[in-house]
Amino acid sequence: GEDVEQSLFLSVREGDSSVINCTYTDSSSTYLYWYKQEPGAGLQLLTYIFSNMDMKQDQRLTVLLNKKDKHLSLRIADTQTGDSAIYFCAERDNNNDMRFGAGTRLTVKP
Amino acid sequence: NAGVTQTPKFQVLKTGQSMTLQCAQDMNHNSMYWYRQDPGMGLRLIYYSASEGTTDKGEVPNGYNVSRLNKREFSLRLESAAPSQTSVYFCASSEAIIYEQYFGPGTRLTVT
Numbered sequence: 462g463e464d465v466e467q468s469l470f471l472s473v474r475e476g477d478s479s480v481i482n483c484t485y486t487d488s489s490s491t492y493l494y495w496y497k498q499e500p501g502a503g504l505q506l507l508t509y510i511f512s513n514m515d516m517k518q519d520q521r522l523t524v525l526l527n528k529k530d531k532h533l534s535l536r537i538a539d540t541q542t543g544d545s546a547i548y549f550c551a552e553r554d555n556n557n558d559m560r561f562g563a564g565t566r567l568t569v570k571p
Numbered sequence: 572n573a574g575v576t577q578t579p580k581f582q583v584l585k586t587g588q589s590m591t592l593q594c595a596q597d598m599n600h601n602s603m604y605w606y607r608q609d610p611g612m613g614l615r616l617i618y619y620s621a622s623e624g625t626t627d628k629g630e631v632p633n634g635y636n637v638s639r640l641n642k643r644e645f646s647l648r649l650e651s652a653a654p655s656q657t658s659v660y661f662c663a664s665s666e667a668i669i670y671e672q673y674f675g676p677g678t679r680l681t682v683t
Contacts, residue, residue, distance in 0.1 A: 469611070
């Protein structure tokens, strides 16, 4: 079946940029999402990108989509300790089914 | 707005016991979902309700039943809990099936 993959861990220093990567296999993806999950909490939608776009910027967040390679990334500029969380990539296909990656645990060191 | 709320937050069951997880949303959303989250895996869809009065199976429906009680509430029932159902369960809602989903805080269920 179709799949969404992410590396499980990322560690950066406060003030650096973080880049979280995601690959997916479904060529019929319509939307791609980034969610943030803080400890003991549900998933919070951070941003999303339509599959015919290649970039979306929202304050400190930049989403890049390479549709040919089925690669999605989330860049967080000036990463803060409050950005420490698990980040989930998700894609929606043309049947409106959602698939989630396993999540990347971002640790921000002071 | 409270958004999406779930009860209980934590639950421990013995194998074979039954229970219902409750979910409610106050955003007037049409669509609601139940997911489970297991370590090292993404969220997996158990059941969803595209609109009031309809429910459909997701990726991992076995061992679960759902009820869309009204537009606000969507419950998940485990009739005979098994240790494999130990997980964190998330409810979500969206304005319609094509729109972004908003998640509740989760219910951590342990089956011994």
